[in-house]
Structures are given as C-alpha cells and as structure tokens.
Amino acid sequence: MATDYPVFTKTFHSSVYPRINPTNAALSAKGKVVLVTGGGQGIGKAIATAFARAGARAVVILGRTASTIEAAAKEIAEITDHATIARSFVGDVCDAESMTRVFRATRDEFNRIDIVVNNAGALYLSPIQTSDLADYWRTFEINVKGTLNLAQALTTIGLDSNSDIPTTFINLSTVGIAMPPYPTWSAYAASKLAAFSIASFIDVEMRGKVRAFSIHPGRVATDMARNAGIPTFEDPGMLSFFFLFPCFKQVALITSRIARCILCVACRDAGGGLPTGTFCGLQLGRGRVAANAN
Numbered sequence: 001m002a003t004d005y006p007v008f009t010k011t012f013h014s015s016v017y018p019r020i021n022p023t024n025a026a027l028s029a030k031g032k033v034v035l036v037t038g039g040g041q042g043i044g045k046a047i048a049t050a051f052a053r054a055g056a057r058a059v060v061i062l063g064r065t066a067s068t069i070e071a072a073a074k075e076i077a078e079i080t081d082h083a084t085i086a087r088s089f090v091g092d093v094c095d096a097e098s099m100t101r102v103f104r105a106t107r108d109e110f111n112r113i114d115i116v117v118n119n120a121g122a123l124y125l126s127p128i129q130t131s132d133l134a135d136y137w138r139t140f141e142i143n144v145k146g147t148l149n150l151a152q153a154l155t156t157i158g159l160d161s162n163s164d165i166p167t168t169f170i171n172l173s174t175v176g177i178a179m180p181p182y183p184t185w186s187a188y189a190a191s192k193l194a195a196f197s198i199a200s201f202i203d204v205e206m207r208g209k210v211r212a213f214s215i216h217p218g219r220v221a222t223d224m225a226r227n228a229g230i231p232t233f234e235d236p237g238m239l240s241f242f243f244l245f246p247c248f249k250q251v252a253l254i255t256s257r258i259a260r261c262i263l264c265v266a267c268r269d270a271g272g273g274l275p276t277g278t279f280c281g282l283q284l285g286r287g288r289v290a291a292n293a294n
Contacts (some may be wrong), residue, residue: 029054033110035102035158037062037093037150038120040069043172043217045076047117048086052076058085060106060113062120063085066090068133093120093146099153106158113158118150118171125184136187147171147198159209166211171199173214264265 018024034051038044039061048059059076063069066088073088085170089105091098106113122142124135151169159167176182177191196214203212 023053027054028203029056029115032056032114033060033106033112034115034117035060035106035113036063036117036119039063039147040065040072040088042120044117046071047119048072049076049079051115052080052084052086056084058087060087060089060102062089062091062093062102063096064090064092064187088101093119093149094141096149096152099149100157103153104158112160112163113154113166113167114165115170116150116154116158118147118169118199120146121172121192122188124187126187127184128186131187140189140194141190142187144194144198147195151198151202155206155210166206166209169199169202169210169212171195171214173199173216 013151021027026216027053032051034048034056036044036048036051036059039048039059040063044061044063049063052059059073061069061073061076063072069088073086077084087106087109089102091102095101103113120142122139124131124134124139126136139216151288154167154169174189174192176185177196178194179189181189199214206212
C-alpha cells in the first residue's frame with residue numbers, strides 16, 4: 001500500500017474485525033460505570049454506545065442540550081434492551097458545580113465510576129491578529145477549564161477509596177498538539193496542548209488511582225468539524241489513518257470505529273499496551289486503515 005511516508009504496520013483493515021468488536025469478550029466492559037462528556041452526539045455518543053454494547057453496567061452522558069442527551073440515553077438503553085443503564089445529565093463542563101453534581105449523583109446511584117471520557121470540546125479557527133478574544137478564550141474555557149473541572153470532580157468525588165483498580169481517564173485530544181504551527185489553529189492547538197498536559201499530570205499525581213490517556217481520533221465527520229469547514233473523510237474510500245501506538249487494534253474515521261479504539265484502551269487490563277500519561281493518535285496516509293498485527 002502506497003503512503004506518504006514509511007508504514008511499519010503489516011496488517012491493514014478497512015472495516016471493523018472481530019478482535020476490536022465491542023462484543024469481543026477480551027474488551028468486555030461488564031460491570032463498568034462509564035461517564036462521557038459531550039455524549040449526546042458525534043464521537044461522544046458513539047463512545048457511549050460502544051461501551052453499552054460491550055456490556056457496561058451503566059453509561060452516563062453529559063451535555064448542554066436536554067433533548068439531545070435524553071434522546072441519546074434512550075437510544076443507548078434500547079440498543080442493549082436496557083441491560084445497560086443509561087443516564088443523562090444537563091451540564092456544562094465549564095461549571096465546576098455542575099461537574100460536582102453529576103459525579104456525586106453517579107456515585108450515589110452506582111457507588112463507583114470506572115471510566116471517564118473527556119470528550120466535550122470547542123473548536124475556534126482564526127488568525128491571532130483578527131481573532132475575537134471572547135471566542136478565542138471560550139475555547140480555552142471549554143478545552144482547558146472543562147478538563148480541569150472534570151479532573152477535579154473525578155479525583156475528589158469519583159474515586160472509590162475501597163478499590164485497588166485505577167479509574168481510567170481518557171482525554172480526546174488532537175494531533176495538532178504535536179505538529180508545527182498551522183495558521184488559524186492557535187486557539188484549538190494551544191488549548192488542547194494544555195488539556196493534554198493536565199491529563200499527563202493527573203496520571204503522575206494520581207498514580208495507582210487514575211490512569212490517563214490522551215487520544216487523537218482523526219478527522220472525524222462531526223458537526224463541529226463541518227461547522228468549522230474542516231475536510232473529513234467520512235467516505236470509506238477516503239479512510240487513510242494508521243496507528244502511532246500498538247495499543248489499538250483498529251482505527252477508522254467514522255465515529256463508531258473511533259469508539260472501539262477507546263474501548264480497547266479502557267477495557268484491557270494494561271491499557272492495550274500503551275504507557276499511561278501518553279498521547280496516541282492516527283496519522284494521515286493514503287489507502288486503507290492500518291492495524292497492529294498482534
């Protein structure tokens with residue numbers, strides 16, 4: 001397969017295969033309580049759905065629009081014939097009290113929170129010279145303050161002091177934090193870099209209690225991307241991403257496959273082989289989806 005640069009992966013896939021299917025027993029989320037911010041649509045909804053399909057005890061989704069997250073929770077519950085409990089909360093990650101309320105309610109009902117996915121985010125593209133400062137800073141509030149609020153709620157309320165199993169914190173990041181500066185992307189890249197750093201510090205400061213990962217999902221076709229005018233590769237013929245780290249078993253652009261990648265990290269005992277506190281993602285190439293041969 002031709003690519004823009006060397007590929008060290010031996011096996012390629014263009015569709016989901018058994019080893020990364022949410023119903024694979026090796027990826028079982030049985031008994032897990034999962035909380036996903038921005039879980040009413042797009043990547044967040046797909047992540048929540050994947051965990052439900054993998055047998056999670058409960059999936060808790062958070063969003064700012066009641067009708068959207070309530071409909072998503074109903075759909076998620078119906079997918080598993082209500083075997084997985086689906087809860088929805090209206091809240092803003094920028095509001096610390098809102099995060100406290102959600103985590104406390106979740107702990108009160110389920111006694112524990114096993115997996116937290118920091119999916120809610122903001123994307124503002126504009127040259128620094130002409131940027132609207134309010135919009136620019138709002139990006140930081142959602143991506144940075146939101147991550148901090150989520151992290152504090154998890155570490156102060158969400159952890160089970162009686163458990164010796166660490167909670168998994170997954171931060172949805174971007175490959176932009178590892179690339180040279182690209183015009184108009186400063187607000188998004190800088191704020192996401194700060195969020196990545198917060199996740200890394202969580203992993204170090206809460207070692208043994210929290211394991212943290214930051215994941216770049218690729219150019220996924222979401223409303224946020226479309227509204228920003230970012231080209232996405234929803235067309236299967238345009239799928240062209242491959243792994244940077246061997247922790248995942250499959251990568252593709254459409255949201256359901258991204259969700260399965262996250263499932264691999266969260267539900268395998270060792271994080272699928274990925275060192276905690278690290279960044280992993282997909283890089284653009286030409287051809288089908290690449291997967292680790294293991």
